[in-house]
Amino acid sequence: MNAAPIILGMSLKMYFGQRRTLDWCREVASAIARHPAVLEGRVELFLLPSFPLIAPAQEIFSTTPMRIGAQDLHWEDQGAFTGEVSGALLAEMGARYAEIGHAERRRLFGETDETVALKTAAALRNGLTPVLCVGETHQGSAEQAAQACLAQLESALTEAQRQGLHGEVILAYEPVWAIGAAESATPAFIAEVCDLLRTGLSNAGHRARIIYGGSAGPGLLSRIQDSADGLFLGRFAHDPRAFASILDEVQLR
Numbered sequence: 001m002n003a004a005p006i007i008l009g010m011s012l013k014m015y016f017g018q019r020r021t022l023d024w025c026r027e028v029a030s031a032i033a034r035h036p037a038v039l040e041g042r043v044e045l046f047l048l049p050s051f052p053l054i055a056p057a058q059e060i061f062s063t064t065p066m067r068i069g070a071q072d073l074h075w076e077d078q079g080a081f082t083g084e085v086s087g088a089l090l091a092e093m094g095a096r097y098a099e100i101g102h103a104e105r106r107r108l109f110g111e112t113d114e115t116v117a118l119k120t121a122a123a124l125r126n127g128l129t130p131v132l133c134v135g136e137t138h139q140g141s142a143e144q145a146a147q148a149c150l151a152q153l154e155s156a157l158t159e160a161q162r163q164g165l166h167g168e169v170i171l172a173y174e175p176v177w178a179i180g181a182a183e184s185a186t187p188a189f190i191a192e193v194c195d196l197l198r199t200g201l202s203n204a205g206h207r208a209r210i211i212y213g214g215s216a217g218p219g220l221l222s223r224i225q226d227s228a229d230g231l232f233l234g235r236f237a238h239d240p241r242a243f244a245s246i247l248d249e250v251q252l253r
């Protein structure tokens with residue numbers, strides 16, 4: 001692996017209210033402000049809070065390298081789309097990342113390959129880095145997992161390619177069966193899938209960094225950072241001390 005920064009991304013999903021979100025942000029801001037991995041630029045950090053808390057989170061992290069993004073966006077930039085939030089607005093607010101195609105959005109909110117492709121284009125069009133979630137539904141071989149992920153990636157990029165849009169994509173490899181589970185996929189399995197994904201990306205002429213999500217927590221990064229570019233964290237970083245302890249693992253790279 002190269003010396004590119006390790007990515008630590010975190011989605012708060014809809015777990016926290018306002019007070020707990022802002023408390024989490026303050027505690028993590030204080031931990032990262034003095035952390036060597038952060039001070040030495042060895043980590044790229046992003047947080048995806050609920051939409052209404054994007055601005056206050058940005059304020060709390062304003063003196064740190066933590067960047068803020070959104071857990072979703074609409075595929076159009078403006079118009080009669082009640083309740084939706086556009087990439088244009090997010091970019092105007094200073095958001096830097098947009099999560100797209102999470103398994104929960106596919107399962108609960110009818111997100112399809114088509115909407116994922118439209119949203120990926122919308123993110124790139126507005127200068128947001130898509131955090132594109134891919135992953136196999138059922139537990140199988142690493143080859144099957146990588147094949148499913150690469151097919152999802154190809155499909156997700158179709159609209160951006162049609163519109164001639166370019167930009168960095170972060171591929172969040174999240175085996176659906178490991179999301180919300182008691183533990184993550186095994187480090188060996190994650191490493192194997194990430195290696196296959198890297199080969200597949202290179203063969204297809206795509207550039208994307210790969211992070212792993214799905215019950216990731218303390219102790220995992222140090223075991224997969226030769227293969228993955230970082231972690232996409234959920235429940236197991238709800239405790240700010242857990243987030244800080246994962247930062248300690250970055251030092252080992």
Ligand SMILES: O=C[C@H](O)COP(=O)(O)O
Nearest residue numbers: 011179180214215234235
């Ligand atoms: O967005 C994050 C992933 O879905 C992982 O969530 P989890 O770690 O709570 O399983």
